[in-house]
Amino acid sequence: MRPLNSIIQEVISEAPEVRTFRLDRNLDPAPGQYVMVWIRGVDEVPMSFSGPDTITVQSVGVATQALFQFSAGDSLGLRGPLGNGFILRGKNILLIGGGVGTAPLAFLGEQARSQGLEVASLLGFRSRDDLIFETRFEALGDTYITTDDGSVGIHGRVAEGLKGLNLSEYDQIYICGPEMMMWDIISKTREHAGKTQACINRYFKCAAGICGSCCLDPDGVRVCVEGPVIMADRLLESEFGRYRRGPSGGKGLCKG
Ligand SMILES: Cc1cc2nc3c(=O)[nH]c(=O)nc-3n(C[C@H](O)[C@H](O)[C@H](O)COP(=O)(O)OP(=O)(O)OC[C@H]3O[C@@H](n4cnc5c(N)ncnc54)[C@H](O)[C@@H]3O)c2cc1C
Ligand code: FES
Structure with missing residues (x-):
């Protein structure tokens, strides 16, 4: 292309x-x-x-x-x-985003509302100054915000916001944000992994499924073409949240 x-x-x-x-x-x-x-x-x-x-x-x-x-x-x-996109399923969905990872979720939420779905959002930021798309999400439905420093909303990481939610109420959950934030949520909500779509991030070079730069161990999923949206139950058994490969293909620990 x-x-x-x-x-x-x-x-x-x-x-x-x-x-x-x-x-x-x-x-x-x-x-x-x-x-x-x-x-x-x-x-x-x-x-x-x-x-x-x-x-x-x-x-x-x-x-x-x-x-x-x-x-x-x-x-x-x-x-x-x-790549692939999120697939809208059910009538009642939850968006979970962190930082700039809220960007594709705002777009998804607007599409879901236009199709008549109920949308709730749980969003995490470092502090008040980092908040983005607050009004876009609030226009969609219930919006819960967490900040690491407590300057807005619930004080703590995004997972703190899970405590007030009953995940069984949602037909589908969509998540995007820093890897360790996503891993924290996915590993704490394993029983919902089969209905959680995660938009993930790896080092992309060709973005055409050829170079292997973005592959996930152990089964070699090419995130650039088979992702970036991957069901969370598939991620649970992968390198996700543990390590990732950098520009030269070497393994590094996941940060942020
Ligand atoms: C599918 C996907 C969607 C993304 N969507 C967004 C988005 O909406 N908004 C946003 O701000 N960022 C997004 N990113 C991350 C963005 O691509 C990186 O922040 C950007 O490539 C950094 O480039 P840099 O030269 O400024 O930083 P660098 O100094 O090169 O690196 C900073 C960080 O970005 C990572 N990075 C660098 N190049 C790439 C690359 N080619 N592929 C993946 N990661 C890379 C590095 O590993 C490092 O962690 C997305 C990444 C992927 C894979
Ligand atoms: S970036 Fe080359 S195979 Fe995915």
Whole structure:
């Protein structure tokens, strides 16, 4: 798939380290799918869609910092939409997100509401300053917020918010966020893993199922094509939450 050129229409500051880029192309993505964003002369990196024509980016390193220098009128290369998306099931769903991982869930929740589903959300952030998409989620239904420092909502990690919820009430659970946050939730709610769809993150190079960079041990699931949305019961027996491979293929412990 050749990259398409796209002109940035608008840049929205969501939080000090998070910006949304509205593009001039609607690639008709499903929530959970991603796009490879080519920042010319720098790198090509995977980003989830936060809406039909938007990506929401956290500045963490070389490519994302370069993207933060871009403004309306600048151009990017796009390859996508890629991978599988979330599948809406049942009538009553719960979204569980952490940080910028809330981006594809906001998109999913809006699609679910437009189809008449009941949507509740549990969202975790480091602090008040990091909160994003609060109004988007509140427009969908009950929204529970946790912050690590207690500046908004429940004081503690996202799993603290589980204590007030009865997960049996939900037909399907959707989760996206930092790996250790997702692992914390998935490992504490094992009995619901068969109805939990997780949008996960690995080091992507080709994003075409060829290079093997993103494969999960032990069964070699290629996250770039068979994911990034994977049922949580499959993750329970995998490397997820334990280690991940970096750019050179070496194993490193999961962080964050
Ligand atoms: C399917 C998927 C969807 C994603 N969606 C979003 C999103 O919506 N918003 C967002 O802010 N981030 C998202 N990411 C993460 C984003 O791709 C990385 O933050 C980005 O690639 C970092 O590049 P960098 O050069 O700025 O940072 P670097 O300095 O290169 O690295 C910072 C971190 O990003 C990881 N990373 C670097 N390059 C890649 C790569 N090619 N593939 C995967 N991880 C990489 C590194 O392992 C490291 O942990 C997603 C990743 C995947 C796999
Ligand atoms: S990134 Fe190459 S196989 Fe997935």
